Amino acid sequence: MAFVIEGIIIMREKETTIAAVSTPPGSGGISSIKISGADAFAIVSKIFSFRGKFEDIETHRVIYGKILNDDGDTIDEVLVLKMKAPATYTKEDIVEIQCHGNPVIVSKILELIFKRGALPAAPGEFTKRAFMNGRIDLSQAEAVMDVINSATIKSERSAIRQLEGRTGNSIKEIRSKIIELLSHISVTIDYPEYEDEAISLEKAMAEAGEIKTQIEVLVENFDTGKILREGLDVAVIGPPNAGKSTFINKVIGEEKAIVTHIPGTTRDVLEIHFSLKGFPIVLHDTAGIHETDDFIEKIGIEKSYETRDKSQVIVMVLDATRGLDGETRSLIEQTNPAKTIFAINKTDMAHGDDIIRHIGSSKYVKCSFINNDGTDKVLDAVHSFISRPGIEIDSISVTNQRHKMHIDKALDHISDAIEASRSNGFLDLLSIDLTHAAEELGKITGESAGEDIIENIFKNFCVGK
């Protein structure tokens, strides 16, 4: 069906089926996943087990059952709401799955849905569909456009944050290896007379094989849940000897944390990954902040500030026995109180009232880490941040799953590439699937392959008259 208005033709066609977490951030114990589109029922019927047949469920009914994975294991007990078009938000078939609000569970369920053929909903896409299908009236068009852009900005922010992590780096690294290989193949094809610069099929296949192995490692990390490391970033900062290390050691001891040493210029920095009531946390250990002329120490302190600014939550450990001295005062004043939890340590030895007065209305916890007092309270305070507006728990798990989907597809393409060139023996066919693999990873990093390949050709190869 096509309409022609003012030279604008709008084609209507069958849209894809999309899915996303629809619970607003911070809604607590329950998460809701929404799937909209022609295949919504078919997709859910494949992963949802209950007494009865999915197609027999009446529209707008809630059914209790289980979500099962490929091996038939239960992922979660859920409530499923089936809604038949057109009496739905998007005027398409919709299924809503209500599951436990644990990001790991939400991720697993989303992964299954994407595997069955749904695509991750773009920011604002449900609303866009609601509008396009006539569910939202014309007067709200402007508002709909605003929703799309503000949702996009939020999700971009979350995606960017994720890409700063190690997974992001390895995705970028793998992608640029593919681009390098592709440009080498392109030079070989586009400048056949320049044999000095050519790559042989065998060499290209070997390189593709190496890339494939790297992607496999990435996939494995996702599957074992390690990827959820990139959860909420919490910086632990404070002056030297205030008790940061004690706090961190307590967390490591109590929370089955994974500790990673990241080599630095001044000293190794610790990253502590653990799950706080199902939500992934990354604690960042930092160097003690104080006045110094030591060049090396200064670099470490710079790094502490950087970590503080990049993190979504700050735990500032202060020493009650020091009182409100100049350093403590300036530390408090320089820090954004809206995202800071002040942990007043050593309160078994001093009251720390002057510090508390200076903090004012912000969140503080009195502790004595050495006496096992306060660690839980600080962590509770961190958890309370999770449910505050502004921190997108759900968007993190969605981004994770979206990334996983693209990585899976990239792996498929690269396997196809190797397989095809093995059976056909053509460099060109290798490069076609490689290009698709680069594009999938590019969807994560926000880069497109075409111009990058050409850029790389002229940077790395010496061809032309």
Next chain:
Amino acid sequence: MIYNAGKYDIAIIGAGHAGCEAALAAARLGCTAVIFTLNMDSVANMPCNPSIGGTAKGHLVREIDALGGEMGKAADATLIQSRMLNKAKGPAVHSLRAQIDRRAYQEEMKQRLESQENLDLKQAEVTRIIFENGEVKGVETHTGARYECCCAIICSGTYLRGRIIIGDVNYPGGPDGMFPANELSASLIKEGISLMRFKTGTPSRVHKDSLDYSLMEEQKGDEPIVPFSFETKGIEIEQESCFLTYTNEETHGVIRENLHRSPLFSGDIDGVGPRYCPSIEDKVVRFSDKPRHQIFIEPMGRKTREMYVQGMSSSLPEDVQEKMLRTIKGLENVRTMRSAYAIEYDCIDPLQLKPSLEFKEKPGLFSAGQSNGSSGYEEAGAQGLIAGINAAMKIKNREPLVLKRSEAYTGVLIDDLVTKGTNEPYRMMTSRSEYRLLLRQDNADIRLTDKGHEVGLINEERYRDFLQKKEFIKKELDRLKKKVYKPTEVNPLLTEQGQDEVVSGITAEAVLKRPGITYDMLRGIDDDMPKGNNSTDEAIEVECKYEGYLKKQIQLVERFEKNEGLKLNPDLEYAKINGLRIEARQKLDKIKPLSVGQASRISGVSPSDINVLLIYLEQKRRGLNE
């Protein structure tokens, strides 16, 4: 004194590869046309390498031919060596490349212009384009002749305010010792057209007898010769050879010692040069770890002793050029006939053009070729043909011919230029196409002959042949699916090719899909096989062997075409669509895309902007309905 010199439908400014195609197409489509050249002896000149084709470029020549253009035929008539490149690298990248007798090519093309009905060829410099109410009304020459016309096509190549640079010497000039065209630029600027300054270069020509070929590697042509044109039946000629040699550390030493005398490094050249066409000094500086660079010696023609030295493009002073050439194996006693030079020239910013190659803001004015910021004879020819066709379509009140990215490299070329623009001379490359398995040189006729026929450049006889060929291929592909070979028939062939034998019957299609098996091999075991020719054989083999890949690419195309089908009004006021980000608004306003697909390829327009745009369109649509 200005005088009235006549009236034509279409005036073509410049008779290079773009201009010739444009003029022939316009005249053949029934328009009266005049084509201007600065010098009657420089029509269809090849001021750089004496060759046509190569990867992606050979594809363009085939496309030109399928649409009814001339380049392929003229090349077939004048080539002196031909090779099919990339044969071992995959069917989509087989590329035809020919060495051309440059003078013979010029004569051939000039003759075709001269004998074309409705077309006048004139030697004159066009200095001004005349507009009335923003529309083209005519052109004026340096001698005061004023020609009335409805459309004008700028095909000015590298002539606009051309400047030649050889080391520390530089002077106004066009390519190959021609005069530059110094006045037209000002007329364009006055009309609000924005120009860019680009740079390119060409290596020296040396005397054939001064080289020692025993020290070089000979590169012979292929036999039999595969023609460019689908109309050329066969080419039987004595082929000339090319020769391969290398630079060495001594060459690089000479260059390094004299770098300070290169205008590229001293900053005397401000034009933007192409990355894919680096000068030898550029190569030596940027790839300093490379012990040698390849140099190809190519013949300029049969009746000349001039040889082209590919790989030695340079803007170093003449004395340094001579010194560095003499360090190369086989060139020790070289006698240079023409020195290498760099040339700077004005071209238009192609973002001002519609996909039809007409200026958005200047109805009737078209531009094609190097004046659009491209590079290469083939790129120019393809654009010239499209501009010529579309000027004629405009005169005839018909829809312009716009090729999709999924249909032709020509479509990719023009879409890239008018949507993304370019900041260096744009060269066609296979990696620029998303669907290159579909855009092969062997199927250019299958892809485009229908369009050429519809436009009116393909005559009935050729069209009939084409339809027959298409039918033949289709029938044979169907037959291969059904034809079953007995194990006794096929096993010897399979064994010979290192393939597993079969125990029961197998279809011809399944056999052909096996690695290493060619369509030609089946001939020995298949009595029902119809007699085709090289071109049908190739098409059948590719379509059968790569069916799975082709299907995958077709699916991609279908997804892509969804947004191409969503047309945008060029008068849309993006500034008023609040949901768009500011950068997107500005870019869309500047480029005025004709479809949502085109909009999505503009750098700075994000997927969420496209969603906003879709909502806006829906809002408009409903607003009008309600």
